[in-house]
Amino acid sequence: AQKITQTQPGMFVQEKEAVTLDCTYDTSDQSYGLFWYKQPSSGEMIFLIYQGSYDEQNATEGRYSLNFQKARKSANLVISASQLGDSAMYFCASSKGSSNTGKLIFGQGTTLQVKP
Amino acid sequence: DGGITQSPKYLFRKEGQNVTLSCEQNLNHDAMYWYRQDPGQGLRLIYYSQIVNDFQKGDIAEGYSVSREKKESFPLTVTSAQKNPTAFYLCATRSGFYNSPLHFGNGTRLTVT
Numbered sequence: 001a002q003k004i005t006q007t008q009p010g011m012f013v014q015e016k017e018a019v020t021l022d023c024t025y026d027t028s029d030q031s032y033g034l035f036w037y038k039q040p041s042s043g044e045m046i047f048l049i050y051q052g053s054y055d056e057q058n059a060t061e062g063r064y065s066l067n068f069q070k071a072r073k074s075a076n077l078v079i080s081a082s083q084l085g086d087s088a089m090y091f092c093a094s095s096k097g098s099s100n101t102g103k104l105i106f107g108q109g110t111t112l113q114v115k116p
Numbered sequence: 117d118g119g120i121t122q123s124p125k126y127l128f129r130k131e132g133q134n135v136t137l138s139c140e141q142n143l144n145h146d147a148m149y150w151y152r153q154d155p156g157q158g159l160r161l162i163y164y165s166q167i168v169n170d171f172q173k174g175d176i177a178e179g180y181s182v183s184r185e186k187k188e189s190f191p192l193t194v195t196s197a198q199k200n201p202t203a204f205y206l207c208a209t210r211s212g213f214y215n216s217p218l219h220f221g222n223g224t225r226l227t228v229t
Binding site: 004047052091093102104109 | 147149156157159160161174204206208210212214215216218219220221223225
């Protein structure tokens with residue numbers, strides 16, 4: 001079965017430094033998508049970044065970039081120049097196969113705390 | 117404002133009662149989803165609907181029911197058959213483009229005692 005693993009339950013980073021949140025995935029599909037979401041303490045899920053399995057370039061969105069290593073099945077999120085507002089829970093997710101149902105499998109999440 | 121509205125934000129019920137969570141969207145998205153989140157956990161899919169009058173079970177559909185009579189609305193009923201209903205429930209929508217992301221509402225926190 002498809003599975004997303006986030007091995008870091010909690011992370012700390014100093015304000016203005018970069019931080020990498022790990023994500024590995026397990027799928028036998030050739031075509032899939034990888035997503036990262038941010039969940040602040042208020043509870044809403046905020047979409048951050050997407051990487052398609054056939055995309056050769058790593059995705060970037062502002063201060064967020066996705067370090068995609070297909071052979072290792074990893075899709076780590078890099079946040080540059082951390083801000084206090086980045087403190088939140090972060091979830092990695094993948095779409096299930098090539099069908100366009102939009103169903104996502106989520107990891108357990110990593111709690112990030114940014115220190116001033 | 118375009119968006120997804122979940123109401124209420126907090127809901128309290130007695131054990132044995134059915135309860136319906138509301139999800140309304142004005143994004144004109146065809147697909148809608150219900151996810152459940154338990155403390156410190158990731159999200160698990162309950163039901164989803166890709167078009168009006170059609171819906172499919174997700175990974176943890178037992179004890180839940182849904183309807184999709186209108187494009188804008190996808191209510192979730194938590195029945196008394198759901199053994200552990202206390203959780204945070206998130207509704208999401210999505211456009212039909214391949215691998216387009218889910219857009220989430222603010223969630224409803226349900227407590228059953």
